[in-house]
Amino acid sequence: MANDNKTWSERFSEPVSELVKVYTASIDFDKRLAFVDIQGSLAHAKMLSECGVLSQQDFTDIQNGMNEILDLIKNNQLEWSSDLEDVHMNIEKCLTAKVGDAGARLHTGRSRNDQVATDIRLWLRNECDTIIKLIKEFQLALLNLASNHTETVMPGFTHLQVAQPVSFAHHLMAYVEMFGRDAERFADCKKRINRSPLGAAALAGTTYPISRERTAELLGFYEVCRNSLDAVSDRDFAIEFTSAASLLMVHFSRLSEELVLWSSQRFAFIRLADRYCTGSSIMPQKKNPDVPELVRGKSGRVVGHLMGLITLMKSQPLAYNKDNQEDKEPLFDTVDTVIDTLRIYTDMVSGIEAIAENMRDAALQGYATATDLADYLVKKGIPFRDSHGIVAGAVRYAERHQCNLEDLPLNTLQEFSPLIEEDIYAVLTLEGSLKARNHTGGTAPEQVKKQIEFWQQRLQ
């Protein structure tokens, strides 16, 4: 008995096993592509009718049927069936049930191979736009916070040891740059997503007089994929997208790590809004930074999807292979994770409260202005390597006496170098140190304000 649920049933002498049916079905997750699937089908049908492959009447019937199906989906009334394997066959079957022969003619000159590749590209290019927009909103939230803190001094770190003073705004603006590059990467990868595989059919093209340029135009693709084998088989665009998403999540993971540290009692540089923290079921005093921690964790999940997709592609012979059905869940989850993370972070950042006194105290603790003293001596003619040694000696002396460099009296400092004069005290202040780094990219308030203005204009 042939299994009449299956499009290819006549070829088979027995129905597909239940286990195989469940194992191969993708409808549970690919129904998410329903709207773009219909969009692609309508463009295909319109092109076929324009090329004389379908009658105008067939196209009208298909349009009407698809409109009904769209309503069903929107109202959650379409019954998806795993007997019909995937979203493409579910929709086609439903269409044929509604409009008869016209529905059965829709698949002329097309295969699910070019159909699914088209669907994913349509879907993903829209998600790229959403993500780019959300990145900009997040950058604006960072900018907003930064604009209040160009004079708020904190320790800048290398090796997580106090290095040199920077402003809190300068630190935040580093992230604005990082996320700016992320947005660029999504925009760039969209150029390669936004190409039309439709008309490549199963792998070699089709015998009907189709116009691939026309469907590409109808669907708003920038151009057509030039080779039919490549069009149905490569998912490099999905890998590229997930790689951009992984970098974005790695940036979030770094920021999350800093928020976790900064909100801890040891640093106490910031307070996170209560709505972003949770308590402990056993320790009443706890306020845990769950959201940044979870984001840090979720970055692993997205990097995992990148590994999954790139391994999925590896060693696949041309052209389409069923392996590619496995591209969807990692891709969907990557998009969901990135979008949720961007939304939650934008709100969380706007609720960050800087504790300026603590940042300042921390900057005073680690001899953060030692380089300024070295630079001071260099300006008086001492070679940098020698002044580095002189200042190291002064730092060791101050450490032994448990004080800061600026606490040492002038005659003590002069024992390290007679060139040191009264004006050294202005150099050793945190504010003096910041202000002295007054060039493009430096931490001087004047420069950081310029960077903030640059981004405010760019993000408009």
Ligand code: ARG
């Ligand atoms: N559900 C399939 C996928 O996601 C559609 C393409 C199926 N093509 C095939 N020749 N079996 O890749």
